Amino acid sequence: xxxxxxxxxxxxxxxxxxxxxxxxxxxxxKIHFLILRDGTGFLQGVMSKAAVGDELFHLADHLxxxxxxxxxxxxxxxxxxxxxxxxDVTSFSVVGESRDFPITPKEHGVDYxxxxxxxxxxxxxxxxxxxxxxxxxxxxxxxxxxxxxILTDPPIFTxxxxxxxxxxxxxxxxxxxxxxxxxxxxxxxEATAMALGRVYSFGPTFRAxxxxxxxxxxxxxxxxxxxAYASLDDVMDLAEDLIVSMVARVLEKRRHELSVLERDITKxxxxxxxxxxxxxxxxxxxxxxxxxxIEWGGDFGGPDETTLSEAFDxxxxxxxxxxxxxxxxxKPDPDRPELAMGVDVLAPEGYGEIxxxxxxxxxxxxxxxxxxxxxxxxxxxxxxxxxRRYGTxxxxxxxxxxxxxxxxxxxxxxxxxxxxxxxxxYRMYP
Amino acid sequence: xxxxxxxxxxxxxxxxxxxxxxxxxxxxxKIHFLILRDGTGFLQGVMSKAAVGDELFHLADHLxxxxxxxxxxxxxxxxxxxxxxxxDVTSFSVVGESRDFPITPKEHGVDYxxxxxxxxxxxxxxxxxxxxxxxxxxxxxxxxxxxxxILTDPPIFTxxxxxxxxxxxxxxxxxxxxxxxxxxxxxxxEATAMALGRVYSFGPTFRAxxxxxxxxxxxxxxxxxxxAYASLDDVMDLAEDLIVSMVARVLEKRRHELSVLERDITKxxxxxxxxxxxxxxxxxxxxxxxxxxIEWGGDFGGPDETTLSEAFDxxxxxxxxxxxxxxxxxKPDPDRPELAMGVDVLAPEGYGEIxxxxxxxxxxxxxxxxxxxxxxxxxxxxxxxxxRRYGTxxxxxxxxxxxxxxxxxxxxxxxxxxxxxxxxxYRMYP
Numbered sequence: 001x002x003x004x005x006x007x008x009x010x011x012x013x014x015x016x017x018x019x020x021x022x023x024x025x026x027x028x029x030k031i032h033f034l035i036l037r038d039g040t041g042f043l044q045g046v047m048s049k050a051a052v053g054d055e056l057f058h059l060a061d062h063l064x065x066x067x068x069x070x071x072x073x074x075x076x077x078x079x080x081x082x083x084x085x086x087x088d089v090t091s092f093s094v095v096g097e098s099r100d101f102p103i104t105p106k107e108h109g110v111d112y113x114x115x116x117x118x119x120x121x122x123x124x125x126x127x128x129x130x131x132x133x134x135x136x137x138x139x140x141x142x143x144x145x146x147x148x149x150i151l152t153d154p155p156i157f158t159x160x161x162x163x164x165x166x167x168x169x170x171x172x173x174x175x176x177x178x179x180x181x182x183x184x185x186x187x188x189x190e191a192t193a194m195a196l197g198r199v200y201s202f203g204p205t206f207r208a209x210x211x212x213x214x215x216x217x218x219x220x221x222x223x224x225x226x227x228a229y230a231s232l233d234d235v236m237d238l239a240e241d242l243i244v245s246m247v248a249r250v251l252e253k254r255r256h257e258l259s260v261l262e263r264d265i266t267k268x269x270x271x272x273x274x275x276x277x278x279x280x281x282x283x284x285x286x287x288x289x290x291x292x293x294i295e296w297g298g299d300f301g302g303p304d305e306t307t308l309s310e311a312f313d314x315x316x317x318x319x320x321x322x323x324x325x326x327x328x329x330x331k332p333d334p335d336r337p338e339l340a341m342g343v344d345v346l347a348p349e350g351y352g353e354i355x356x357x358x359x360x361x362x363x364x365x366x367x368x369x370x371x372x373x374x375x376x377x378x379x380x381x382x383x384x385x386x387x388r389r390y391g392t393x394x395x396x397x398x399x400x401x402x403x404x405x406x407x408x409x410x411x412x413x414x415x416x417x418x419x420x421x422x423x424x425x426y427r428m429y430p
Numbered sequence: 431x432x433x434x435x436x437x438x439x440x441x442x443x444x445x446x447x448x449x450x451x452x453x454x455x456x457x458x459x460k461i462h463f464l465i466l467r468d469g470t471g472f473l474q475g476v477m478s479k480a481a482v483g484d485e486l487f488h489l490a491d492h493l494x495x496x497x498x499x500x501x502x503x504x505x506x507x508x509x510x511x512x513x514x515x516x517x518d519v520t521s522f523s524v525v526g527e528s529r530d531f532p533i534t535p536k537e538h539g540v541d542y543x544x545x546x547x548x549x550x551x552x553x554x555x556x557x558x559x560x561x562x563x564x565x566x567x568x569x570x571x572x573x574x575x576x577x578x579x580i581l582t583d584p585p586i587f588t589x590x591x592x593x594x595x596x597x598x599x600x601x602x603x604x605x606x607x608x609x610x611x612x613x614x615x616x617x618x619x620e621a622t623a624m625a626l627g628r629v630y631s632f633g634p635t636f637r638a639x640x641x642x643x644x645x646x647x648x649x650x651x652x653x654x655x656x657x658a659y660a661s662l663d664d665v666m667d668l669a670e671d672l673i674v675s676m677v678a679r680v681l682e683k684r685r686h687e688l689s690v691l692e693r694d695i696t697k698x699x700x701x702x703x704x705x706x707x708x709x710x711x712x713x714x715x716x717x718x719x720x721x722x723x724i725e726w727g728g729d730f731g732g733p734d735e736t737t738l739s740e741a742f743d744x745x746x747x748x749x750x751x752x753x754x755x756x757x758x759x760x761k762p763d764p765d766r767p768e769l770a771m772g773v774d775v776l777a778p779e780g781y782g783e784i785x786x787x788x789x790x791x792x793x794x795x796x797x798x799x800x801x802x803x804x805x806x807x808x809x810x811x812x813x814x815x816x817x818r819r820y821g822t823x824x825x826x827x828x829x830x831x832x833x834x835x836x837x838x839x840x841x842x843x844x845x846x847x848x849x850x851x852x853x854x855x856y857r858m859y860p
Contacts, residue, residue, distance in 0.1 A: 004578065004627070019659040021624075021821045039627020039658060040578060068821035096792070096822035118621035118813045119820060127625055134581045141571065148434065148470060151564045155851040156586075156634050156649050159858045170602050171611070173648075174640070174855050181601070191548035191860075192850055194451075195557055197434070197469020203634060204586050210604070218603075219586050228469060229449040362526070383548045383860035390549065391451045391498035392526035420622055421585040425604050428589045430621075430813035 005041035008085050011075045018043065018087065021098075021122070022067045024105070025060075032060045034089065036071060042124065044081055045071055047089035056091065066098035066122065110416075117421055118430050128257035129417055132250055133406045137202070139249035140223050140400075143242055144200045149225060152192035152199045154185030159380060169208045169218075181206035184399055187329070187384050189226035190360060193395055194387055200225040212425055214414040215352065217403060219423040226397030232331075232341040232359040235396040236317055239345050239355050240275050242400070243315055247271040250409055263411050267349060270313040277317045280339070283308055299325040302352060309346040315354070319343040328370040331359040331396075343398070351408035357398020364388035435471035438515045441505045448473065448517065451528075451552070452497045454535070455490075462490045464519065466501060472554065474511055475501055477519035486521065496528035496552065540846075547851055548860050558687035559847055562680055563836045567632070569679035570653050570830075573672055574630045579655060582622035582629045584615030589810060599638045599648075611636035614829055617759070617814050619656035620790060623825055624817055630655040642855055644844040645782065647833060649853040656827035662761075662771040662789040665826040666747055669775050669785050670705050672830070673745055677701040680839055691840050697779060698839065700743040707747045710769070713738055729755040732782060739776040745784070749773040758800040761789040761826075773828070781838035787828020794818035 003016040020038030027033070034045040049057040063069070073087035103119055113120045120126055144151075157171065157179040173179040185201045192199045201224045209216060225242075227234060247268050250258070258265055278286070287294045287304055294304060300318075309316050323332055323340040330340035342358030361367050367388055371378050378385075406418035416422040421430065433446040450468030457463070464475040479487040493499070503517035533549050543550045550556055574581075587601065587609040598610040615631045622629045631654045639646060655672075657664060677698050680688070688695055708716070717724045717734055724734060730748075739746050753762055753770040760770035772788030791797050797818055801808050808815075836848035846852040851860065 006578070019823070020627075039580075039623070039625060066821040068823045095824075096818075096820075098820040101820050116813075116816075118618075119816060121622060121625040130582055130622070130626065131580060137581055138571075138575060141568075145568060148436070150469075150561060151567055152560055152850045153634075153651065155853055155858075156636075157853045157858055172600050172602075173858065174638070177858065179858055188548075188851055188860075192551060192560070193469070195469060195551040196560065197450075204583075206586075208604070221583065383546075386546075386548060388526075390526075390528040390531050391496040393449070393498045394525075420582045421618055423585055423587045428585075428587055428603065428607070428609055430618075 005036070005038050005043045005083070008041070008043060008075055008083065008087075012077055012085065013075060015072065015074050015090070016087070018045075018071045018073070020069065020071075022063050022065060022069055023124075024065060025063055027061065032057070032063075034060070034063070034071070036069070036087070037122075037124075039127075041083060043083060043085065043087055045073055045087040045089045047092075051088065051090055052092075059094075060092070063094070064098055064101065065104065066101040066119075068095040068098070069093065070095060114416065114422070114427060115429070121420065124260055126417065128254075128260040129406070129410055129412070130420065131257050132254050132261075132410055133402070133418060135250050135254050136246055136406055136409065137221075137402065139246045140242065140402075141202065142249075143245045144223075144225060147198070149198040149200045150192075150196045151202065152189065152196065153201045153203050154182065154188030154192075156182050156203070158182050167208045169206050183207055184222065185224055186226065186397065186399065189224055189397060190384070190387055190395060193226040193228045193397070194391070194393070197229075198225070198227050210425060214416075215404060215407075217415055217419065217422055217424060220415075220419070221402040222399045223402065224397060224399040226395065228393050228395045230359070230396045231394060232319065232343065232396060235357050235359060235398055236277060236319065236343055239317070239343070239357065239398055239400075240273055240315075243275075243345070243355075244271060244273055246405065247409065258410075261410050263409075267313070267411075268409065271348075272314065275315050275317055275345070276312050277319060278308070279319055280321045283318050286311075297322050297324065305346050305352045306350045309348055309352075310350065313348060315345050315347055317343050317345050319358075326358075328374040328376065329360050329367070331361045331394075332366075341396075345398075347404070347408040349408065349411065351404065354404045354408060355398050355400045357396065359394065359396035362388060362392045362394050364392065435466070435468050435473045435513070438471075438473060438505055438513065438517075442507055442515070443505060445502065445504050445520070446517070448475075448501045448503070449525075450499065450501075452493050452495060452499055453554075454495060455493055457491065462487070462493075462519075464490070464493070464501070466499075466517070467552075467554075469557075471513060473513060473515065473517055475503055475517040475519045477522075481518065481520055482522075489524075490522070493524070494528055494531065495534070496531040496549075498525040498528070499523065500525060544846065544852070544857060545859070551850065554690055556847065558690040559836070559840055559842070560850065561687050562684050562691075562840055563832070563848060565680050565684050566676055566836055566839065567651075567832065569676045570672065570832075571632065572679075573675045574653075574655060577628070579628045579630045580622075580626045581632065582619065582626065583631045583633050584612065584618030584622075586612050586634070588612050597638045599636050613637055614652065615654055616656065616827065616829065619654055619827060620814070620817055620825060623656040623658045623827070624821070624823070627659075628655070628657050640855060645834060645837075647845055647849065647852055647854060650845075650849070651832040652829045653832065654827060654829040656825065658823050658825045660789070660826045661824060662749065662773065662826060665787050665789060665828055666707060666749065666773055669747070669773070669787065669828055669830075670703055670745075673705075673775070673785075674701060674703055676835065677839065688840075693839075693841050697743070697841075701778075702744065705745050705747055705775070706742050707749060708738070709750045710748060710752065711750070713748050716741075727752050727754065735776050735782045736780045739778055739782075740780065743778060745775050745777055747773050747775050749788075756788075758804040758806065759790050759797070761791045761824075762796075771826075775828075777834070777838040779838065779841065781834065784834045784838060785828050785830045787826065789824065789826035792818060792822045792824050794822065
């Protein structure tokens, strides 16, 4: 009976068949220890000459890393085994050979590994990261679905830019038309929120930044909720609940994977409501008092974000930024119009911004003025202006970058390991 | 207390506040009937002069379609109401005006509506379609997650073509590099399946076909599962289970939306296992006997697909196509190498192919030969060949187009209504 390694505990004492790959092998004179993997987990198979006979035993002398094999054996509980079980091998057959698998247990440089990303993914660590990514995405979708949000994915091909054109990828569309790949679905989500009340999107977004930092990919996934009849406070509450729920799910379901990554889970257990909420004004005061060279009106850099967040054991929300550093569609504070009712959520442990959002500008006249001030072509935004012409309502939402969330929760140095096939300025292969 | 219309039944006899839009209004001398919508549903508010006073009552004389309003009232059960409830209005306030909303209850041409897609989405019918789309996507993801599949989204930017370059959209990447938008993540999913066993993707794919049929979008969403150690039969079983589970979910949770669309649900209730499985050979015989001008070796056209599927009340699976009409990566039948171990699933009611897939070619030498025969650049496929060099295993999967599935389940004439903002050859706005 074919069994997946993740289900092995239900088959103690039974004969089973594992279909997988040889992850590693060590041998003493009369016993081979085979570390098997089948994608769902890792399992040690113990093969004695007595059990399998001379011929098969000697065949196993030459089994190399990543050979695909089908192994028969009996499941035995073993408290020393990481999974709690081992397999007493009774037989096996080779499906596909693997000579000189290029990624060995020794250390490899990151460029070497990225060139072989399709094989690197087979390592225990990369599998753990992808499973946590999967869990985070599932938690995010469950969160929104259970609260009545409807998934309304915005288009990838857009005719105009959300926030200027310099960081957009142009696509050759039909008959010399130019399309741009979306940087954010927000404007479209505002339209679907006016139809369906509470909506979200989950899809890839693109940014042509000539940036080679550890926090940038050219292609990355975003979740973007948008709510009609919502204020900045509602947006902050939602962001807080989302993060708490996402971290709790990973702690509940992916504890094994976190331990593979040697993640300090006490840091994740601290992620509880309420998150500190600090105004931009206060944040500038804090930074100045710690000797940062920031003046009121400037945007925060990476070191500023790190200083602000390291005072807390949970994400911190910075709100009410100067309008001048924020996008044209943000609502100005009615009492202090020089401030935008936006919020950034900074992850702890120096991971910086993972969420940006706020309340949107709902007033038609003010929006027309902003489009002019930002030198945007009004005709491209006519449909967006319609949302203010026909039954405008206060509304808001945010975007969360999945790769940054995964990097933080897994505590990775670079976002490139958070996605199956990272795309960067100089990397499009494999 | 603010209440969503979908939850109104829990507040019978209570005072509530609805925040939404005026969908429609009719008035007699002393009563206004306001059809309210808030994105979660529609509700009739009954406003009498006696209850709200002269001033408010006369203000309501001029309320126009899509005005955003906040309405206070008391929930009253009414068996004549579609939702089972009405609201006795006690007060209201206008949030945003809406003069001459361009989409009225009268008939509009489809180009007119598509130009105003951002507003058209507010109609009851378009909302119903988007909710069913949401439910289908959620059902698909639950299906794979509950079976241990891991979500591993492939890249959107690809250096090479999966099946030729003529239908690819080129992107200007950095420094005069060219990237292409993915048509299918399959090759990448084969790599992640070798790491994680059972995987799937859910994301947008792109096809630059100069096609203006009712079944084509340039940007559409696909779900693509891939399984290591799987045969063509496993692939067919999975496709069958997926479709059954997806249709059952829509019947369970979106019966109201199906009725808005006047969908004949008996057609959907018939979608049960087993689906008929017909070989290409038999399909050609069937078609010939019905007078179609098809010869063995040719691919099926739309009318062929319709004839094949109309013999059944459920999807039909056609398998073992001539290799010549199928992609290079398909496994040839060992007994009849001129046949590819692929399968297409045709939806009933003339909706044609919604799933295509099969068992992949796992043999290195044969794959090298195929790449040569298809004139593909081997160096672009080196990483893909590695999957056959290092522990190759039998494997397979399929792709299902979400828009075609939605069009079928909703019984729509054209896929353009299945997605919030459709992209077609001549349409990229709004």
